Amino acid sequence: MSTKSEDNKRIVRRIRDEVEEQGDLGAVDEIFAEDVVVHTPMGEFSGREAIKEMYEGDRKAFSDSTETIHDFVAEGxxxxxxxxxxxxxxGEFMxxxxxxxxYEIQTTAFLHLEDGKVAEWWIQPDTLGFLQQLGVNPENLSEAMPAEDD
Known part of the structure; x- marks a missing residue:
């Protein structure tokens, strides 16, 4: 008999296995709540379609990207x-x-599940290290980003 924590780990592992490695964007509808909220260092977005757009953009910008999971912990x-x-x-990125x-960076993520679907996701990549490895000055990037009042 599996526990709720084990079930939640299986659901979250599908993100890496099916969506990221296999490119199955249809699995997003099964894994994520319709109104999922994603928190990143670059801002927040919500909804399954926004997640699909994120993965499509990442795949175009970093066609050979991989992830190695070192720790995978669940509680409740x-x-x-x-x-x-x-x-x-x-490929073009932002x-x-x-x-x-x-690039090679460390990332942590916390995912909150409700009713067997990811309802909220906090992603914390080493954004500064990422930009430095690409040779991008973070100050130049912030100048190119539209202000929130625009």
């Missing part, structure tokens, strides 16, 4: 992951032309 309705992300910037540079 929360799953925590610590992983290493690697890839090559070979208005940045491809640099052809490789």
């Amino acid at each position: 309705n929360t799953v925590a992951i610590r992983m290493t992300e690697r890839g090559t910037h070979d 208005g940045m032309e491809p640099t052809g540079k490789e």
Whole structure:
């Protein structure tokens, strides 16, 4: 008999196995709540369609990206992951032309599940390390980003 924590880990593992590795965006509808909220260092977004757009954009910008999970812990309705992300910037990303540079960063994520679906997701990548490895000055990037009042 499986526990709720084990069931939640299986659901979250589907993100990596089916969506990220296999590119199955249809699985997003099965894994995520319709009104899921995603928190990232670059801002928040919500909904399954926004998640699909995120994965499509990432796949175009980093066609060879991979993740290695080091820790995968669940308690109740929360799953925590610590992983290493690697890839090559070979497509446009957030208005940045491809640099052809490789990156390797550490990322943590916490996912809250409700009724067997991911309802909220906090992603904390090493954004500064990522930008530095791509040769991007974070100050230049912030100048290119639209202000929230726009």
